[in-house]
Amino acid sequence: MRSPVGHHPRLERIELEQGLIAYRCPESGGHWIRAEHYWKWHSTRKDTPPASTPALDEENHPVSEYDDAVKLCPDSGTVLTRYRVGHGHAFRIDRSTTGSIWLDGGEWEALKAENLHHTLHLIFGAPWQKxxxxxxxxxxxxxxxxxxxxxxxxxxxxxxxxxxxxxxxxxxxxxxxxxxxxxxxxxx
Incomplete structure (x- = not known):
């Protein structure tokens, strides 16, 4: 499985969080999270409401040289769809038609810092995007x-x-x- 960015190196299997299997790009630091791995991990989480998301300084936003690049799903080869995170975050995350997620380097950490990492699926929904x-x-x-x-x-x-x-x-x-x-x- 190849990274959707950079020179497309092979993704390395890692445990992003306890019980959450992901695939890391050694070149960009991005993470590929397959839908089935996310939902399995999510089902074991205790319900913790996301923290309020105060506006962050621009310098605290992860900036990726690949943010505007067209990215292809490592599993299906289809174009990933971008979703704006908003709520104080200037970056976008990418999602495959398979439901799997690509996060550029630093984005997982930014989401985790705001306690949004375990409600990642909500970002793709109509209420969030509205x-x-x-x-x-x-x-x-x-x-x-x-x-x-x-x-x-x-x-x-x-x-x-x-x-x-x-x-x-x-x-x-x-x-x-x-x-x-x-x-x-x-x-x-």
Whole structure:
């Protein structure tokens, strides 16, 4: 079985976690996890909810020179499909039509650090991917507002937005903000 990246060296069988068989690329440090091995390992796990995923600094994201490369499934030869992890992670993971997973070097460790490694299968689901798209859309909107309003005004408005969120006179405050400005009378 050959690696889907680099010069396609033979994958080395390893135990990625206790009871989780994977195949490691000696060139890239990536991991191939067959679906049957993941589900067998997953079935022995105690239910531990994933930790909340705070936004990470860009420098903490694993960066792979193979991130944009077309990767082929080591088992079936089909093209792997990329899925954005999101939730503070800038990288994507790849999945085969067989259900098996390719993680570029450092991605398993990043997922494990955020306690997402044992719920890896959720990343491929529609609810997860919708949340990733919604998060990206919201961030784009926020950046457009900052560009249009300027960072100072945006920050002040964001603080006011937070303050008014649960204020008992929120409606009156919004009415004031929406009312036309009155001009000061000119001095005589």
């Amino acid at each position: 949340a990733v798209r919604d998060q990206a859309r919201d961030e784009t909107h926020r950046l457009q507002l900052i560009q249009r309003l300027g960072p100072d005004l945006h920050a002040r408005l964001e603080a006011l937005h937070q303050e008014l969120a649960h204020h008992p006179e929120r409606a009156a405050a919004l009415a004031l903000l929406n009312s036309p400005l009155k001009h000061e009378p000119l001095p005589e």
